[in-house]
Amino acid sequence: MDQKAYEVNFDGIVGPTHNYGGLAYGNVASMRHGSTVSHPRAALFEGLKKMKLLSDLGLKQAVIPPHERPDFETLRRLGFHGNESAILERAARDAPEILASCYSSSGMWAANAATVSPGADTVDTRAHFTAANLVSQFHRSIEALFTSHILKAIFRDASAFAHHQPLPGSVHFSDEGAANHTRLCEDYGKPGLEFFVYGRRAFHGEDLRPTRFPARQSLEASAAIARLHGLDAAKCVFGRQNPHAIDAGVFHNDVIAVGNRNVLMYHELAYTDSEALLDELKRKFERLCNRELILIEVKESDVPVTDAVGTYLFNSQLVTVPDGSMRLVAPVESRENPRTASMVERIIAAYNPIEDAHFVDVRQSMQNGGGPACLRLRVVLTDRELALMHQGVLFSDDLYAELKQWGERYYREELHVGELADPGLAEESRAALDRLTHILQIGSVYSFQKTV
Numbered sequence: 001m002d003q004k005a006y007e008v009n010f011d012g013i014v015g016p017t018h019n020y021g022g023l024a025y026g027n028v029a030s031m032r033h034g035s036t037v038s039h040p041r042a043a044l045f046e047g048l049k050k051m052k053l054l055s056d057l058g059l060k061q062a063v064i065p066p067h068e069r070p071d072f073e074t075l076r077r078l079g080f081h082g083n084e085s086a087i088l089e090r091a092a093r094d095a096p097e098i099l100a101s102c103y104s105s106s107g108m109w110a111a112n113a114a115t116v117s118p119g120a121d122t123v124d125t126r127a128h129f130t131a132a133n134l135v136s137q138f139h140r141s142i143e144a145l146f147t148s149h150i151l152k153a154i155f156r157d158a159s160a161f162a163h164h165q166p167l168p169g170s171v172h173f174s175d176e177g178a179a180n181h182t183r184l185c186e187d188y189g190k191p192g193l194e195f196f197v198y199g200r201r202a203f204h205g206e207d208l209r210p211t212r213f214p215a216r217q218s219l220e221a222s223a224a225i226a227r228l229h230g231l232d233a234a235k236c237v238f239g240r241q242n243p244h245a246i247d248a249g250v251f252h253n254d255v256i257a258v259g260n261r262n263v264l265m266y267h268e269l270a271y272t273d274s275e276a277l278l279d280e281l282k283r284k285f286e287r288l289c290n291r292e293l294i295l296i297e298v299k300e301s302d303v304p305v306t307d308a309v310g311t312y313l314f315n316s317q318l319v320t321v322p323d324g325s326m327r328l329v330a331p332v333e334s335r336e337n338p339r340t341a342s343m344v345e346r347i348i349a350a351y352n353p354i355e356d357a358h359f360v361d362v363r364q365s366m367q368n369g370g371g372p373a374c375l376r377l378r379v380v381l382t383d384r385e386l387a388l389m390h391q392g393v394l395f396s397d398d399l400y401a402e403l404k405q406w407g408e409r410y411y412r413e414e415l416h417v418g419e420l421a422d423p424g425l426a427e428e429s430r431a432a433l434d435r436l437t438h439i440l441q442i443g444s445v446y447s448f449q450k451t452v
């Protein structure tokens, strides 16, 4: 039975140790900004302001708390020992890249946290969650455990929510979560088509590898998730990223395409075998949803892939507001580039459901290659599921005010990777996260809060 359902955006709260480690090979913004000075408090506020905008647009909004950083457990597993000051000092001296990885605030890009299939699509009508293993980048692979833990703490009720372990930690099953997953539907509460995008096949002959940068998502990972979530073939399409686009900096599909309900906006060069793929998407969508899929193709001659990567136009959030029309929540960078700015105007003027654009400043995140869409995990929930999830993470004006005060108190204005050895930063980070668990009333989710 179809039920009324909402798309709820769960944004990752930017952590107090947000820094530019230059860690993400193939992500040109991260590579370019490595070792520059970051602004953790401004980054937090930018993210919160975006949430406030979506909430003011009448959308349901929630937060996911940051990961515990530094990750002392991983540092110990990698052979750094002694007390915490000694661990930080030795890691800073012998392996600064490991220290930066264990200090990364990359959990803020919640689009990579998990793949979520709503109950309307799954075999047992529960919402299914698979936390992403993120094995293609070391600093992100250490997110999977806490992500699993926090998703279970938020979506606890086993009659409504099913949680799967992250896929096995091998490059064969390299999984980047919802950044490569788009759900198309007529209405959120009705069955939808789940579009999985991968960059490579792990087990079969590799004919189409990018030559410069890594392809992160494997087909085998996407297929395993479809199996785990109990999605039948009529509800799935698997498409392959164009290796040339990956080489130009398109490390995730959400850097070159965005979809919502019956609309898919994508770049002409996003996929291989584009014609057959789009045909399959249209055919399956029409059969499943009884209506036409609206395809908005952006041509290379209008917006070259390099401009798509430079502005993150496609990393906009495409959302349906309460009057039923759609809005594009785009990064300010896409308004500053004349080609993408004019494309946004043309999309709004054309005959399609997108009626307006809102430009948001998330520059602190953008400088690490994360735009508006990277910062959120979309979770479709029915009224019943909404009532069953943990209520303390739901965004409101009160929570907004409280989180701003919290940031004023605990976040540094500036941070440089050279400061990561400072034991004071680790202390501050813990104090901030400890206070946050009280604000969100989520209990002792961090390892430093557990009593032995």
Ligand code: SUG
Pocket (backbone or CB within 6 Å): 019, 020, 021, 022, 023, 024, 027, 030, 031, 104, 106, 109, 111, 112, 137, 140, 179, 251, 252, 254, 255, 368, 369, 370, 371, 373, 374
């Ligand atoms: O995995 N950047 C992230 C950005 C993730 C963007 N997410 C989506 N497209 N959905 C990444 O490349 C940079 C960290 C550093 O260099 O400090 C980083 O991890």
